[in-house]
Amino acid sequence: MAGDLPRVGLGTYSDTNREQWAECVETALEMGYRHIDTAQVYGNEEYVGQGIERASVDRQEVFLATKTVHVDVPGPERSAIIDSVEESLGKIRTDYLDLLYVHWPAGCYDPETTLGAFEELYEEGLIRNIGVSNFEPEQLDEAHEILDAPIFANQVECHPFLQQEELREYAVEHDHWLVAYCPLARGEIFEDPVLGSIAKAHGTSEAQVALAWLLSKENVTAVPRSMSESHIRENFAARDLDLGDEEVERIDGIEREHRLIDRDYAPWN
Template structure:
């Protein structure tokens, strides 16, 4: 693998109470998280940056990721991408991010323009690694053709109810990570009988089982959102939950396909 990504990160998306993320990020880092995920479109980077600054954890020990090129944030030219990332860095109170994602491969994303800017940012050291998000195999192939820098991660919705076998296999072949957002399907995994059965067997929570199942897969990291310290500790404990082959096979066998995030501009709709 071109980079080591901490297996459990903190997802920071929320529609309201953006300022909560200063305290949440600081609390998560003090609890042991070392991977924090945000985005320009989340409108909370200034609070995420303040939370990292407030924690007693050195910035060099934090794997910080953000995203640009969202369809709601038009970025038509290369210089606009460069300027937007500079603004992200200012808000995050850092001179670099460890991973920068293309948020969606939808207008205004243009491979040559957007990824050309990413390559320049990579060469200048403002981003350590290049990632993409919500990409399908065709758009991944194009990104590989355009970039000289390696693609280290594809951030996608992935959980026991949307297992994404094809994209996980693509990641294995091309030696990059899958970073799973919505890894608990916004709580819908909690009521699924296979998840409940494995949780009862191990005296664990359904959240821990779902996260442990994802972490058992090759090249997969997870970024569940957690807004309370109790949930943060519960998520971290998934790293110590050792699912056996029977448990993994039981969850692998779930046939339901349920997507939580399904935008009209998503490539899987085309």
């Protein structure tokens, strides 16, 4: 594998109550999480940093990821990208990021300039791994041609209703992680009869079944978002749920192609 990455992380996107992420991150870390995912445009990096500081866990034990270059921010210039990352480090109060993602290959994203800035940050030790998000194979191929450093991860929407088989195969072939966001399909998994019947058989929830299905796949990890302590705990426990081969096949056979995050500027449009 490209490198170690905890299989279940805490996603931290929200439009409101951003200050609550300090408590959520602290709770998750005390519970055993070691992978925290945020982004500049989430507007909560400061609170994520507070949560990490408040937890009784050394910073070196936490795999911390954020994202930059989101359509029209921070700007197309290399200096703007580097400045924005240094600002993120200040907000989070850390000397380095374990992973920095290109948030979208759109808008102010310029492959040569953006990835050149990432490579510079990587060489300076401000980021330990380079990632991309919402990339399709064409954008991944281009990034591989430009970068000397390896691509560590591609973060994309992935769940039983958008299974991303092509991108999962690409991740295995090119030895990087596929990090699944919206792994619970924003709650729609609770309405699916296949997931419901498997959950009933195990005496667990559809959320744990959906996460366990993702974790059954090679080179896949997930960052479910939750602000509830009980759901944070439930999601983390999915690591211990073993699905049978027949159950995995039943979920593989769900015939839906339902994308929740679909922007006009997305590379698949």
